[in-house]
Amino acid sequence: MKATANLMARLRVCILAVFVCAVSALPAAAFEIKQVTSPGGVTAWLVEDHTIPLIAMNFSFAGGAAADPTDRRGLAHLLSGMLDEGAGNLDSAAYQARLNELAMRMSFGAGHDEFTGSLQTLSRNRDAAFGMLKLALSAPRFDARPLERIRGQVLTSLREDREDPETIAGAEWMRTIFRNHPYSKRAKGSAEGLAAISGDDLQDLTRRLFGRDTLIVAVVGDIDEQTLERLLDDTFGALPAKSQMPVVPKAAVSKGPIVTVVDRDIPQSVIRFGHASIKRNDDDFLIAYVVNHILGSGGFGSRLMEEVREKRGLSYGVYTTLYPLEQAGVFFGGAATVNARVSETMDVVRAELKRMAEDGPTAAELDQAKTYLTGSYALRFDSNRKIAGQLLGIQRENLGIDYVEKRNDMINAVTLEDVRRVAKRIIDADGLIFTIVGRPKAVQSSGNQG
Amino acid sequence: MLAEGQLGVAVFNRLNAIIMSAVVGLALVLATPDARALDVDVTHYTLDNGLQVVVIPDRRAPVVTHMVWYKVGAADEPRGKAGIAHFLEHLMFKGTDKVAPGELSKIVKRNGGQDNAFTSTDYTAYYQRIARDRLDLVMGLEADRMANLTLTDNDVIPERAVVQEERRSRTDNDPANLLSEQTVASLYVAHPYRKPVIGWMSEVQKLTRDDAMAFYRQHYTASNAIVVVAGDVTPAEVRTLVDKHYAPLANTAEPGERLRTPEPDPIAARRVQMADPRVATPTVQRYYLTPSYRTAAPREAEALDLLAHVVGDGTTSRIYRKLVVEDKIATFAGAWYDGNSRDYGTFGFYGAPAAGKTLEDVEAALEAVLRDVLANGITEDELARAKNAMLAESIYALDSQFRLATVFGSALAIGATIEDVQTWDDELAATTRDDIKAAAAKVLKIERSVTGLLKPAPRATAAAQPATTQN
Numbered sequence: 001m002k003a004t005a006n007l008m009a010r011l012r013v014c015i016l017a018v019f020v021c022a023v024s025a026l027p028a029a030a031f032e033i034k035q036v037t038s039p040g041g042v043t044a045w046l047v048e049d050h051t052i053p054l055i056a057m058n059f060s061f062a063g064g065a066a067a068d069p070t071d072r073r074g075l076a077h078l079l080s081g082m083l084d085e086g087a088g089n090l091d092s093a094a095y096q097a098r099l100n101e102l103a104m105r106m107s108f109g110a111g112h113d114e115f116t117g118s119l120q121t122l123s124r125n126r127d128a129a130f131g132m133l134k135l136a137l138s139a140p141r142f143d144a145r146p147l148e149r150i151r152g153q154v155l156t157s158l159r160e161d162r163e164d165p166e167t168i169a170g171a172e173w174m175r176t177i178f179r180n181h182p183y184s185k186r187a188k189g190s191a192e193g194l195a196a197i198s199g200d201d202l203q204d205l206t207r208r209l210f211g212r213d214t215l216i217v218a219v220v221g222d223i224d225e226q227t228l229e230r231l232l233d234d235t236f237g238a239l240p241a242k243s244q245m246p247v248v249p250k251a252a253v254s255k256g257p258i259v260t261v262v263d264r265d266i267p268q269s270v271i272r273f274g275h276a277s278i279k280r281n282d283d284d285f286l287i288a289y290v291v292n293h294i295l296g297s298g299g300f301g302s303r304l305m306e307e308v309r310e311k312r313g314l315s316y317g318v319y320t321t322l323y324p325l326e327q328a329g330v331f332f333g334g335a336a337t338v339n340a341r342v343s344e345t346m347d348v349v350r351a352e353l354k355r356m357a358e359d360g361p362t363a364a365e366l367d368q369a370k371t372y373l374t375g376s377y378a379l380r381f382d383s384n385r386k387i388a389g390q391l392l393g394i395q396r397e398n399l400g401i402d403y404v405e406k407r408n409d410m411i412n413a414v415t416l417e418d419v420r421r422v423a424k425r426i427i428d429a430d431g432l433i434f435t436i437v438g439r440p441k442a443v444q445s446s447g448n449q450g
Numbered sequence: 451m452l453a454e455g456q457l458g459v460a461v462f463n464r465l466n467a468i469i470m471s472a473v474v475g476l477a478l479v480l481a482t483p484d485a486r487a488l489d490v491d492v493t494h495y496t497l498d499n500g501l502q503v504v505v506i507p508d509r510r511a512p513v514v515t516h517m518v519w520y521k522v523g524a525a526d527e528p529r530g531k532a533g534i535a536h537f538l539e540h541l542m543f544k545g546t547d548k549v550a551p552g553e554l555s556k557i558v559k560r561n562g563g564q565d566n567a568f569t570s571t572d573y574t575a576y577y578q579r580i581a582r583d584r585l586d587l588v589m590g591l592e593a594d595r596m597a598n599l600t601l602t603d604n605d606v607i608p609e610r611a612v613v614q615e616e617r618r619s620r621t622d623n624d625p626a627n628l629l630s631e632q633t634v635a636s637l638y639v640a641h642p643y644r645k646p647v648i649g650w651m652s653e654v655q656k657l658t659r660d661d662a663m664a665f666y667r668q669h670y671t672a673s674n675a676i677v678v679v680a681g682d683v684t685p686a687e688v689r690t691l692v693d694k695h696y697a698p699l700a701n702t703a704e705p706g707e708r709l710r711t712p713e714p715d716p717i718a719a720r721r722v723q724m725a726d727p728r729v730a731t732p733t734v735q736r737y738y739l740t741p742s743y744r745t746a747a748p749r750e751a752e753a754l755d756l757l758a759h760v761v762g763d764g765t766t767s768r769i770y771r772k773l774v775v776e777d778k779i780a781t782f783a784g785a786w787y788d789g790n791s792r793d794y795g796t797f798g799f800y801g802a803p804a805a806g807k808t809l810e811d812v813e814a815a816l817e818a819v820l821r822d823v824l825a826n827g828i829t830e831d832e833l834a835r836a837k838n839a840m841l842a843e844s845i846y847a848l849d850s851q852f853r854l855a856t857v858f859g860s861a862l863a864i865g866a867t868i869e870d871v872q873t874w875d876d877e878l879a880a881t882t883r884d885d886i887k888a889a890a891a892k893v894l895k896i897e898r899s900v901t902g903l904l905k906p907a908p909r910a911t912a913a914a915q916p917a918t919t920q921n
Contacts, residue, residue: 030511030512049510051509051510052845052848052849053845054845054846054848054849056849092775093766093771093775096764096765096766097766100764100766100835100839101835101838103838103839103842103843105846120846122842122845145775146775149774149775149778152781152804152805153781153782156730156731156781156782156802159730159731160730160731162730163728163729163730164624165623264728265727265728265909265910266622266623266728267618267622267623268615268618268619268622268623270623298559299555299559299564300543300552300555300556300559301552301555301556301559306552309612310552310608311608312608312611313607313608313609313610313611313612313615314611314615315612315615316612316613316615316616316619317619336615336618336619336623337615338614338615338618368556368559368560371559371560371561371562372559372560372562373562374562375561375562375563375580375581376559376562376563376564376580377562378511378512378513378562378581379513379563379564379579379580381511382508382510382511382513382851383510383849383850383851384849385849385850
């Protein structure tokens, strides 16, 4: 079965630059996405490109760290570090030696809502590399010695995180907004959770997690459809048909204003701010994405970058982002400034968010955002690895195989009325949750009964 | 050792970090093994005004990467002006007669492009990634700021505050990076590589507009620049645009030879140690002064790359197998070689003790691995595996247009040639076990090294628990 989307989407850019004004007619992406389904029923999106002798594959299963058992926090993350530590008749050392010999790259990751994997291989080692992945997914060993080693590495990394200002700010902010929901916990888990995890727990998770019904696959590079169909069956065909992961409960989110100061004796305070927002499947998401770009995600030229960095020299970086999870969406941003100027930075952030919510973007800002967002879309598709990553994301969000083709038109269709309405809807300058790590001058936590 | 200018905030880089990223303070050198052997059809020429041009085809997507590399970095700074090369990199976005302050990045954005810049000890580079029919535009912008930078204190003073915040974010807020800075400063007794690229705070806070303009006038000129274009464009198309934008530029300065005080022969092993309450994991690291690819004897730098791979790169390396897997002395440990600077390279190893073990245990175990290599060399099998893995890296590099452009641009900027890049695989293939043994014997001497020890320290007062409530 094949479905084909022709991706010769056109950039319709009216150039506003001072130097040139020409209409561009470049394809955003000069490639074709094919949907390939193997005889065994495993589906993948494929972009064939034989220019360089490499193949990149990204895949995911539904269910991640948020589905960790409450007494086994860190289980999915630990699994991501254990899958290449021995499988089948290869112990850890033999498995690692074989990966090295094949010069293949394989990695796994546990997000809140999904478990992801990636594989890159030289064409000449293709079948052997896919075979190694199959072994990891279907016959992992979880031997005691590598388990203790990797567990020790995660514990070390958790200890380091407790001293890293950026990590503390991020984790504490998530804890504040999501309170007791699983999203409030670090994917890496806790020392207690990690201590409780056995090899059997990991085996049990692989049987529940690796179900073909939630498997999503994207493959890009030097491989044809027939070969991919065969490798899809070889690699994933023997996995259980159904995933058995628990459903993560809907998340209630804290409302601001809240200010939390985490005291650390460092010269510069790290600031995180934000509040609840919308999910990816919200009809306004793409409009919100444009609003956020204008406010704080676009680097130079974004309102926050201009006000915080360019005019006042308050921070090296300042950004905002939409972070949609499956059971809730949030919006957050960050900056870092010398302790004496934290209060000023917070005031500028509040003022800019208020201005955006009340007045929305200007027509010029909207036009500029559109030319950037549509014009730069092709930059996300200039390597096998990046294309595979994009195609996986598009599938996970159910955006459709023609999304790459339609996406710039959808951005161009956003109106000034849209962005003004949605800015008001999604930004709440008075309801911000601030987390500050450092020793900020004249800033205190907004209460003491913690 | 890049100090990246401009935007550097990686959203969620930490929340999603995976296990193997636990290496402290060595990230950049370890993260990107080199790929000089690149099977690509490179065009290279020099204009009458001295500007070099490199064109690298990559026709897979309708985009280009345009870079301008200046052969000047932190090691070329005048005394007392540490950080001026990097500060000037920031100020290069502050406009010309034609382009208002901050406008360049906005023009690039309005055309769907992305831009940024970075500074190292040996070079400063600016780049745009953009649709191929915008190459004309970005070349015009770069040529303009190569010749016509204008600065006012209105732009310079806030930007100096930004650079100070950048230093606090990168270095002062992170004890591992503070110790690395001290270790490097001790490794070089005389050579300017001892200075951090971002500069010492005491000097950064005094840098002025005049300092920046003087440095700009001395170093930013056609004969000191390399233009690299990678992407969906032909050499002929690039030539037309180069003739339009870069060829008319007069060569306005002669930066002269890059004279830097050479290191005296190392005679004293050095140790630096730092204790800080913010240290969660003690670590030991040792840097050895070595030749770079440019200054090494034939196959010597390749030998050091192969040696580092066998001894300390990844979970199949000798150090990881011995210290982490078998003897359980360390939580993580490894070794690396960085030969990509102009005058010197560095061979390094590092480790963090496992529960119940000390820094001294780890250091002794690391030394034992090196002693074994010095006495017995490596095996043919290890050599073959290392070559195989490193050559594969150069194929993976072909998947990144940005990386291709960077490999060639940085090579020329430090004084290597296109041919050096393209024959790297032959040199690597020809490197023998004897070459490796000889390189190890020459370089791995304690008097050539600095050992850095990072230790925890008690807090003066316990950090207050976060207090949270809702209003």
